[in-house]
Amino acid sequence: MIPxxxxxxxxxxxxxxxxxxxxxxxxxxxxxxxxxxxxKQKNPSWSSERIYKETxxxxxxxxxxxxxxxxxxxxxxxxxxxxSFLLQEESLGLAxxxxxxxxxxxRLGNRIAQAGEEADYSELRRFSRIMDERVxxxxxxxxxxxxxxxxxxxxxxxxxxxxxxxxxxxxxxEAFDEYIEPMLEMVDIHGPFQRCFDQIELQVSEQIDEIExxxxxxxxxxxxxxxxxxxxxxxxxxxxxxxxSADLLMPLREELRRNTLITRQASKVLGxxxxxxxxxxxxxxxxxxxxxxxxxxxxxxxxxxxxxxxLVEFEHEEYQLPDHDDVPAYQSPNIPDYNSVKTxxxxxxxxxxxxxxxxxxxxxxxxxxEMLFLYQKLINESDLAxxxxxxxxxxxxxxxxxxxxxxxxxxxxx
Amino acid sequence: xxxxxxxxxxxxQAINKKLVSGYHISEQDTTLWQELDQQIxxxxxxxSALGHDLQHDARGFYYLASDESTPNMxxxxxxxxxxxxxxxxxxxxxxxxxxxxxxxxxxxLELMQxxxxxxxxLFDQLEIFSGSDLRxxxxxxxxxxxxxxxxEQGFMLLAPIYxxxxxxxxxxxxxxxxxxxx
Numbered sequence: 022m023i024p025x026x027x028x029x030x031x032x033x034x035x036x037x038x039x040x041x042x043x044x045x046x047x048x049x050x051x052x053x054x055x056x057x058x059x060x061k062q063k064n065p066s067w068s069s070e071r072i073y074k075e076t077x078x079x080x081x082x083x084x085x086x087x088x089x090x091x092x093x094x095x096x097x098x099x100x101x102x103x104x105s106f107l108l109q110e111e112s113l114g115l116a117x118x119x120x121x122x123x124x125x126x127x128r129l130g131n132r133i134a135q136a137g138e139e140a141d142y143s144e145l146r147r148f149s150r151i152m153d154e155r156v157x158x159x160x161x162x163x164x165x166x167x168x169x170x171x172x173x174x175x176x177x178x179x180x181x182x183x184x185x186x187x188x189x190x191x192x193x194x195e196a197f198d199e200y201i202e203p204m205l206e207m208v209d210i211h212g213p214f215q216r217c218f219d220q221i222e223l224q225v226s227e228q229i230d231e232i233e234x235x236x237x238x239x240x241x242x243x244x245x246x247x248x249x250x251x252x253x254x255x256x257x258x259x260x261x262x263x264x265x266s267a268d269l270l271m272p273l274r275e276e277l278r279r280n281t282l283i284t285r286q287a288s289k290v291l292g293x294x295x296x297x298x299x300x301x302x303x304x305x306x307x308x309x310x311x312x313x314x315x316x317x318x319x320x321x322x323x324x325x326x327x328x329x330x331x332l333v334e335f336e337h338e339e340y341q342l343p344d345h346d347d348v349p350a351y352q353s354p355n356i357p358d359y360n361s362v363k364t365x366x367x368x369x370x371x372x373x374x375x376x377x378x379x380x381x382x383x384x385x386x387x388x389x390x391e392m393l394f395l396y397q398k399l400i401n402e403s404d405l406a407x408x409x410x411x412x413x414x415x416x417x418x419x420x421x422x423x424x425x426x427x428x429x430x431x432x433x434x435x
Numbered sequence: 436x437x438x439x440x441x442x443x444x445x446x447x448q449a450i451n452k453k454l455v456s457g458y459h460i461s462e463q464d465t466t467l468w469q470e471l472d473q474q475i476x477x478x479x480x481x482x483s484a485l486g487h488d489l490q491h492d493a494r495g496f497y498y499l500a501s502d503e504s505t506p507n508m509x510x511x512x513x514x515x516x517x518x519x520x521x522x523x524x525x526x527x528x529x530x531x532x533x534x535x536x537x538x539x540x541x542x543x544l545e546l547m548q549x550x551x552x553x554x555x556x557l558f559d560q561l562e563i564f565s566g567s568d569l570r571x572x573x574x575x576x577x578x579x580x581x582x583x584x585x586x587e588q589g590f591m592l593l594a595p596i597y598x599x600x601x602x603x604x605x606x607x608x609x610x611x612x613x614x615x616x617x
Contacts, residue, residue: 079501284533294557307509
């Protein structure tokens with residue numbers, strides 16, 4: 022048993038190789054040499070030893086397996102199915118597949134009814150689970166087949182060979198006769214599917230009613246309701262899928278279609294767009310338009326190129342770090358030491374003196390702002406006995422005139 | 436050195452206004468088309484001096500070529516491309532000659548609804564969900580770009596559509612396979 026995670030890691034790592042193997046050989050066999058060649062092509066830098074090792078890894082994890090009694094290899098069916106789902110390269114299944122599953126639904130419906138009658142609830146649950154599984158499978162088949170038909174149609178439409186219409190559309194005609202027509206008959210409103218589904222719906226509904234009446238098991242009820250919805254939904258999906266497929270096939274079947282070079286190419290491109298996305302496929306070839314806006318925008322490639330080119334030549338101006346000598350020496354504000362000013366003021370304290378007048382007299386060299394700084398510090402000093410004048414007066418210091426209510430030292434109390 | 440006599444270029448203003456907005460001047464714009472037809476050398480010289488590339492397509496239209504457009508214009512262009520290719524396919528399925536019908540028959544709302552319905556998975560990618568979306572997002576824009584003209588019953592496609600048909604023939608499947616392999 023190979024751990025799932027390990028397997029997924031390998032698939033992830035070698036997806037490009039597996040994709041190419043799948044596309045190149047479809048369901049045919051290939052040799053060990055082919056695998057190694059593709060590995061080498063995808064990983065040109067690998068040594069042959071590494072390639073040998075990786076090939077062995079693919080073999081050991083049964084991603085590629087040897088054919089019976091042969092040295093040829095093939096992709097593990099489970100992996101191939103997964104790849105075909107991912108790449109939307111499905112091939113058409115059989116109408117009988119779906120028919121068989123639907124018939125089985127009928128059988129399961131009867132069993133559910135029986136289990137309900139016998140009040141065997143674990144059986145009831147078991148059958149409804151199986152039924153649910155079958156329904157999902159049928160829906161999956163419908164989708165699978167629709168995608169397969171699209172592939173067929175695209176191939177036929179874009180076929181460049183000069184075969185007659187009948188030859189070219191052989192696969193398409195076959196698809197129509199073998200799948201679409203029988204299926205359309207089945208899902209027809211009076212067809213066997215409808216009858217079968219009606220019956221199942223009735224049976225399931227009866228069970229739901231009964232559960233409601235007995236007031237038993239909400240979980241069971243919900244499960245049955247879901248099942249009923251899913252069955253109805255499946256019928257709808259099937260009908261829609263078939264009618265879409267028929268629409269695709271009809272023009273080919275009627276041999277109406279013209280197959281000129283341009284229409285072939287259009288079909289091919291549309292098919293590719295479906296698988297790869299419109300942006301990815303058309304961006305490189307779509308015609309471009311000039312538009313007014315782009316003249317004002319830096320949005321276009323050539324604008325960007327021009328911009329980048331000018332960036333290449335960009336040199337920012339040399340920034341000169343200042344030399345030591347260039348820096349002007351720091352000049353401390355010309356303020357004398359505050360404490361000495363304070364002491365000096367206190368010492369003058371014999372007579373009542375205007376503070377600013379004192380500063381002006383004692384330090385005639387100071388600028389006005391420096392003097393005001395000292396003044397402001399002194400008046401906030403609690404040691405000094407200061408009082409504010411009642412009257413506004415004008416004082417001129419250092420050739421600036423101020424109008425203020427000046428502080429003065431109080432006359433000494435003693 | 437071409438001598439450009441500006442006095443001779445009577446329709447310069449109108450032509451410039453149309454061309455720089457991405458419009459394709461085709462034979463339906465009689466005056467402008469004739470003017471361009473007669474003075475093509477002068478106009479070409481003038482526009483190339485302005486940094487544009489005035490192209491004359493022999494199938495009957497003039498446009499300014501651009502190697503790249505804004506992301507929004509790119510999206511519009513892809514929507515137009517998809518619509519044209521789907522139309523070709525649709526006409527072919529009806530047994531008509533797609534190239535002839537493309538230019539000879541008008542596209543009405545009913546046709547738009549039909550092709551959106553039939554190609555839901557393709558139009559979904561471009562957020563076009565109905566016939567009227569298609570009319571608004573694609574056909575009216577084509578009119579603005581000079582790729583189509585509005586007529587009583589719908590829209591008639593014009594010669595510049597050939598740019599998309601050229602693009603169609605350029606799509607090369609192998610190219611993408613190689614891209615995938617990288």
